[in-house]
Amino acid sequence: MSSSSSSSSGDVPPPPDDANEGCVGPTSSIAGRASACAGCPNQSACASGAFNSPDAISARKDDRNVLISSLSRVSHVVLVLSGKGGVGKSTISAQLAQSLSSRGYGVGLLDVDVCGPSIPRMTGVIGGWEPVYANPNLGVMSISFLLEEGDAAVVWRGPRKNGLIRQFLTETDWGDDGLDYLIVDTPPGTSDEHISIVQFLNDARPPTSNKSGVGGASGAIVVTTPEEVSMADVRKELNFCKKTGVPVLGIVENMSRLQLRVSDLSFFRDVHEGRSMDDGDNDIMGGTSSDCTNDVLDLLREKCPEVLSMIASADVFPPSGNGPRGMAEKFNVPYLGRLPLDPNLLKACEDGVSFVDRYPTSPAASPLNAICDKIILALPVEDDNEDDCERNGTMQE
Structure with missing residues (x-):
C-alpha cells in the first residue's frame, strides 16, 4: 500500500483481493496509473477516483467507527498462527482459552478458520449467531454455528470470507463486561483471512487503545512442530508478522515428543511368521504382534512398581x-516452551474440556500452564473489580 494515499480521512482501505502484486492502493494519488496497475481488473475503478469520493470516505469512517466500538471493551487480541496445517493451532487456541478462563479472566474464542472450524468440538459447544459459553468466563464464536449441517463444506472465495470475519468482529456480542482476552484461531498460511483480520484490527485498535502502545493485534502465538517441513512454513508466518507489524508473543513447540506414564503404555509381542494368531490378537505391525500389556504391567507391579509412575x-x-528454539533466536522472538504429544491433551480437546483442570498431573499440563503464565505476563490485564492476586493465584510459581 502506497504512502502517497490521498484519503482525507486517513483511513486507507486495503487493495482489492484480486489486485496485482505491488498494488499502490485504491486511494493513492496514482491509483490506476501506476506501473503495477497495468492489466489489473480493478484499474478502471481505481483510476475513476471513486474510492476518494466524499461518500466513500464517509463510508470508511463509519465502518471504522463500528469496528472501534465493537472491540472497545477487549483488552487484548491474541492471534494463534502457523504457516503449517496440522501443527495444533486449534488445540493451543482452545486450551489456552480454557486455561485463562479457569483463572477467572473473561475470554472470547473466535474461530476464523472458515473452511475447517474445529473450535466448537474442542470446547464442547454448539450454537447460533451469538457467542456460546463453554463456561461462565469463556464465550466461543465460529462459522460452524451457522451451518445447517455439521459436515457441510464452506466453499467461499476471499471476499465472502473477509465479509464474515468482519461480521464476527462487529456483530458478536461478548457481553457488557467485555473481554480480557480475545483468542483468534486462524487457518494455516498467510492468505485472505490473515490479511483481513490484521487490517480490521489495525482499523479498530489504534495505538492508544491498548496498554502496549501497539495498534491492531496485541500479539501472535506461532505454533510449530519441530521438523523442518513444518518450520519452513512457520518461518513464512514469522515474516508475515514482521511485514504486517504484528508483535510475536512467542513460538510454541507442539508435539515435540510423545510422553506417557509407563502405566498408560500398551505392550505387544512380535509373532513369528507362520504362527497362527488367536482371534484376540491385535492387528499391530501388519498383524505380526499380540497384546501382552496385562502380563507386562503385572510383572512390573511385582518386580519394580516404581517404574509404573515413570x-x-x-x-x-x-x-x-536447533529446532523451534533456534528459530526463535534467529527471529529474535520469545520461545514459549515445548508441549509434548500427550494423549490426555488430545482427549480433552475431543471431549471439549479444560485439559489442565481435567488432567492436572498429565505430562503436558505443567508446560501448558507455563505457557499460559508467560502470556499473562506479556499481556497483563488491569482489573478494577477484583483482586488481581486472587485471580492469578492459580499461576505456576
Missing part, C-alpha cells in the same frame, strides 16, 4: 537443527 518418551517428529 514417564516414557520418544521423538515423533524428528527435530531439525
